[in-house]
Amino acid sequence: MPAEPLITRLENGLTVLLKEMHTAPIISHWVWYRVGSRDEIPGITGISHWVEHMQFKGTPRFPAGVLDKAISRTGGTWNAFTYLDWTTYYETLPAEQAQLALDLESDRMVNSAFAPEEVASERTVVISERQGNENEPTFLLAEEVQAAAFRVHPYHHEVIGDLADLQTMTRDDLYRHYRTYYIPNNAVLAMAGDFQAEAMLQRVREAYGGLAPGAEPPRRARPEPPQRGERRVIVEGPGDTTFLQVAYHAPRAIDDDFFPLLALDSLLAGPTNLNLFGGGLTNKTSRLYRALVDAHHAVSVGGVLHPTIDPYLYTLHTIVYPGKAAEATLQALDAEIARLQDAPPTAEELHRALKQARALFAYGSESISNQAFWLGYSAMFADYAWYAEFLTRLAQVTPSEVQRVAQQYLRPQNRVVGIYIPRAAK
Numbered sequence: 001m002p003a004e005p006l007i008t009r010l011e012n013g014l015t016v017l018l019k020e021m022h023t024a025p026i027i028s029h030w031v032w033y034r035v036g037s038r039d040e041i042p043g044i045t046g047i048s049h050w051v052e053h054m055q056f057k058g059t060p061r062f063p064a065g066v067l068d069k070a071i072s073r074t075g076g077t078w079n080a081f082t083y084l085d086w087t088t089y090y091e092t093l094p095a096e097q098a099q100l101a102l103d104l105e106s107d108r109m110v111n112s113a114f115a116p117e118e119v120a121s122e123r124t125v126v127i128s129e130r131q132g133n134e135n136e137p138t139f140l141l142a143e144e145v146q147a148a149a150f151r152v153h154p155y156h157h158e159v160i161g162d163l164a165d166l167q168t169m170t171r172d173d174l175y176r177h178y179r180t181y182y183i184p185n186n187a188v189l190a191m192a193g194d195f196q197a198e199a200m201l202q203r204v205r206e207a208y209g210g211l212a213p214g215a216e217p218p219r220r221a222r223p224e225p226p227q228r229g230e231r232r233v234i235v236e237g238p239g240d241t242t243f244l245q246v247a248y249h250a251p252r253a254i255d256d257d258f259f260p261l262l263a264l265d266s267l268l269a270g271p272t273n274l275n276l277f278g279g280g281l282t283n284k285t286s287r288l289y290r291a292l293v294d295a296h297h298a299v300s301v302g303g304v305l306h307p308t309i310d311p312y313l314y315t316l317h318t319i320v321y322p323g324k325a326a327e328a329t330l331q332a333l334d335a336e337i338a339r340l341q342d343a344p345p346t347a348e349e350l351h352r353a354l355k356q357a358r359a360l361f362a363y364g365s366e367s368i369s370n371q372a373f374w375l376g377y378s379a380m381f382a383d384y385a386w387y388a389e390f391l392t393r394l395a396q397v398t399p400s401e402v403q404r405v406a407q408q409y410l411r412p413q414n415r416v417v418g419i420y421i422p423r424a425a426k
Helices: 047-054 064-073 095-108 116-133 137-149 163-168 171-181 197-208 258-269 287-293 326-342 347-363 368-381 384-388 390-395 399-409
Strands: 006-009 015-020 026-033 077-082 087-094 187-193 231-237 243-249 298-305 313-320 415-422
Touching: 006 197, 015 197, 015 368, 026 095, 026 368, 047 077, 047 087, 047 116, 047 171, 064 095, 087 095, 087 368, 095 187, 095 197, 116 163, 116 171, 137 231, 137 243, 137 313, 137 415, 187 197, 187 368, 243 326, 258 287, 258 298, 258 313, 258 326, 258 347, 258 390, 258 399, 287 298, 287 326, 298 326, 313 326, 326 399, 326 415, 347 390, 347 399, 368 384, 384 390
Parallel strands: 015 187, 231 415
Antiparallel strands: 006 015, 026 087, 026 187, 077 087, 243 313, 243 415, 298 313
């Protein structure tokens, strides 16, 4: 088993989590910022994702071309992601190259240039990304479902942002966002790999300790009011496939009901993979697969439940079987949900579902990169204890709890139903 992480906080507010893993001579270094689409308002939607792009445009010390060459020369990999609640950057490198990761991220925490010509160039890139997404029926449908689910909370808009904002945001908007949120006291450094924790902590202090903290970033407390009835959205577009998405308002990651809902997800649709880097498991034994796919109501079915800071969504998504109406597929889905609401699963069935969820979690936790990911990821919506206690809390879920959360959350009044209708099918 990997050693317990060393967890500390530098004087400038940077949280540092270091985990020794001597299974391979590599390190995985992540910097997580507590900023995502949750921190955006109309006029600057998509700004967190755009700032992420700008972080690859270089600094005076590490110009853009130098960054790629420096990483590839070591045989390492690097990337970044923006989501609802966070933005993260990582490098996985040979252990002897750890200083490169420390120097690179500490430098671009404060010294990214945001050159006007680079901003203009990247505007074209992010708009093209947005337009590419619009060619996907599932994106179009998910965007409408998300917007219908949240009228007040900033989870209302997609991470990529609205086209109107991508066309009008300025360089000053981007730089202001960067300087507001890219500060050590709003960041978590998570690192796992082949190093001695105390010695690495000293190197972290040398790289990051001199960076000045900033003012506490603003947070927009706009809780979503309770939904008072089922909402429906219809999206029409090209293609010959009908899609169905059913999104239920779900609890926060730190709420007690989150783990029973995870168990329900595994039982109903197959377990959600919480790790960005993990693969999946077959869901052919899940209730919805047997009721929808085996019965030719759907070509595929799955569920998604992600841990978030604020209450978000549990989404069931299906590809409707050719020649079937989406309403018929929805009725079959509702019948399975009603069956779970009327009677708890057997202990044996729940055990099998939890075994799958535990296996998927284990597969997504075994490598050095995965361990570094979980160190920082769990800190974005909870803390490391959430990750460390994951399997224990999941194993404690009872059949009656699964039935209760099905009754409480999987109600029509608590959901948005979205249907994508291909024009060819009209």
